[in-house]
Amino acid sequence: MTELADLTHALLDAAVKAGADAADALAIDGTSIEIAVRAGALEKAERSEGVDIGLRVFVGQRQASVASSDNRPAAIAEMAARAVAMAREAPVDPNAGLADPDQLATDTDMSRLDLCDPSDEPDPAVLQDMALRAEAAALAVDGVSQVSETSAGYGRRRLHLSQTNGFSAGYARSDVGLSCVPISGTGTGMERDYDYDTRIFMADMRDPADIGRTAAERTVERIGARRPKTGHYPVLYDERVASSLIGHMVQAINGSSIARGASFLRDALGEDILPKGMSLTEDPHRPRAFSSKLFDAEGLPTQSRALVDDGTLTGWTLDLATARKLGQRSTGNAARGTSGPPRPSVTNLSLTQGEATRADLITQMGTGLLVTSMIGSTINPNTGDYSRGASGFWIENGEIAYPVNECTIAGNLRDMWLTMIAANDARPHLSRVVPSLLVEGMTLAGD
Secondary structure: OHHHHHHHHHHHHHHHHHOOOEEEEEEEEEEEEEEEEEOOEEEEEEEEEEEEEEEEEEEOOEEEEEEEOOOOHHHHHHHHHHHHHHHHHOOOOOOOOOOOHHHOOOOOOHHHHOOOOOOOOOOHHHHHHHHHHHHHHHHOOOOEEEEEEEEEEEEEEEEEEEEOOOOEEEEEEEEEEEEEEEEEOOHHHOEEOOEEEEEOOHHHOOOHHHHHHHHHHHHHOOOOOEOOOOEEEEEEEOHHHHHHHHHHHHHHOEHHHHHHOOOOOOOOOOOEOOOOOOOEEEOOOOOOOOOOOOEOOOOOEOOOEEEEEOOEEOOOEOOHHHHHHHOOOOOOOEEOOOOOOOEEOOOOEEEOOOOEOHHHHHHHHOOEEEEEEEEEEEEOOOOOEEEEEEEEEEEEOOEEEEEEEEEEEEEEHHHHHHHOEEEOOOOOOOOEEOOOEEEEEEEEEOO
């Protein structure tokens, strides 16, 4: 990664020479491969690779960011000059600035987090074979009429961050994934579902045939879907979609939303927003998890913490700028790309799991809706009012009765979170470890 470090230091030197008082630079190089098959034949094969660089400069408390894929010395000098000229015209931001040297992370060796598969890049033929095996397994399931998409992909990227305050560190990441989307029926009676797996290490991937078969079985279960009854019912969010409920919470406690006053949780610090006994924790140091890291995009050390502890909201997700605006300290949650300044963002999250299985919760709910897929989203950030299109299965007397589609579920997020009951089926390798969640008393609009 020495060449990326050299590249970022060249960007900093150019920025200072152009008149910047301070600067940070990010360099990313990466390779990605995507293979798609259809009807037993190769449909798409794409490969991309390259280096992207980003420079943020400060002139006093004015800042500007520029990005480029041209890393020639002359281009870097021009890029720095342009950034400084832009910063001089930018408005003053009293919260802008790099971290103080004593705030910076000193433990930056991320090798112990196992974020990059050391094995060679897979041959495209290997990815094609994975996709073909998944498609064949899906087509072998009775009731599947076709497979609309089966794709396999691989990516590896390295990044390095350097700042004029003395911080300089980088790391590498890899990922491999496979997805399959079968279709059942024909014409207006078509239904679809999916399955996928994505991992850091190829050796951890599920068998492609299992992915294709599971996707097909889910699709066949949806044959004959119809609209459910309108009314007030409990709703069980399947594990595949349950993390969306936590995603809305994460957005509501993001420092950017809080600093703008554009969050319905802006006055909820210290209040219960989850049931007692339920916590939402962040662990950026979990090995083989996609969002793990030892330092954030501003060079600050990351830390494990409880965003919600025993039901109580404990704090916000902050980078340096939002922390300064709110009179607090950064939580080490800055994230950024090459083209803009940092912003607050969470890493790996885990919600307290329950003891019941999803089947137990289906029995417990009696009559209601099991949601396995959602489309669209209407969330009022100031009130927490919630409305989403959904499909899944109707539950009668604690048993799955028939598949449903074309319905809308609605409620208020604060009310919904406080009634949640968690199952025990979360997948531990995901960045968001969230089980199936039963929510009492939602409004369902169907027939």
